[in-house]
Amino acid sequence: GKVVEIWGLKGSTPAQERHDGFVKGIESHEQIEVIYEQDGAWLRRKGREIMENALQRFQNIDLVYAHNDPMAMGAYLAAQNAGREEEMYFIGIDGLPGPEGGAQAVLNGQLDATFLYPTGGQKAIEIASKILNGEEVPKYITLETATITPENAEKYANR
Template identity: 45%
Template sequence: IKCDNFAIAQKAGEYVEKYLTEKNGEPKGKIVELRGLLGVDAEVQRYEGFHEVLDKHEGVEFVQEAVADWLQSKGRERMTEILRAQPEIDVVYGHNDPMAVGAYLAAKDLGREKEMIFVGVDGLGGNAGGIKKVMDGVLALTFIYPLCVDKAVEIGHQILIDPDFVPEETYVMESTMITPENAAEMYEKYTLE
């Protein structure tokens, strides 16, 4: 049971491609990418899927990549350094919401948060989660990284009640893109009170 990080990153890339086209008349712009722990499967897939969509556009420039180890504090530190070196940034893509939020906070510290959009992944509920950050205008979007527990319980239950049931070799869980248009509804759905 898994979630398709590559597909999530492709969808993020498609959103950024559309955003840059609307902003600049064609897919061109300057992107900063904050990566998780290098070599971890999720990091590799979130990198490769995003680049598969955007690397084909000559006008899209990845002005800086930085490793922030999935942490908001490191995302903020790296982004502070990047902002001092990069006078123009259109998009910040964080491989998870905490790094993207850290980047936003760094930009806000320097009064530059309105110059760019921030994209994250994981879409957790709760006040500190990515869904709320989309509602608050911190992130332009995030993607829910579905937890696999419900599916595992469903499969386990099916095995118990049906001796002939043979589970599939792989189950791929679908992700949902969270934008300002659906964030409130998704926040209610994914936040426990």
């Protein structure tokens, strides 16, 4: 499939990690090709502009992978405006709750999936408290993530 990748902010750690994870995930699938990638600066407006350009340049786009949900939504809106939103899948990252969040966009049928990207703030406070109390803490801490799809989006949209 042909993929448009909308970067968060090239040079930033989160954008690089999201790109690297995507590349690692598709590396064993030779049929997947990133045909267009641009820096969206984490902005919905930029996601829309990038997608407008991609739609003009490419007749066939199978997937839009954006480094956050707002850019994925911007891309979706551009495709919808062009009458092409049914031709491709839209995936974002963050899975934020609330009416403007990615989980709700999945529920609404605008995004096909998003990935929960935990910020770790609550866990950082828990660990800091343990350190201050002289308790042992693990050297490495893995935060849980989840794939949000139409089947489970309601659980995440209302959390």
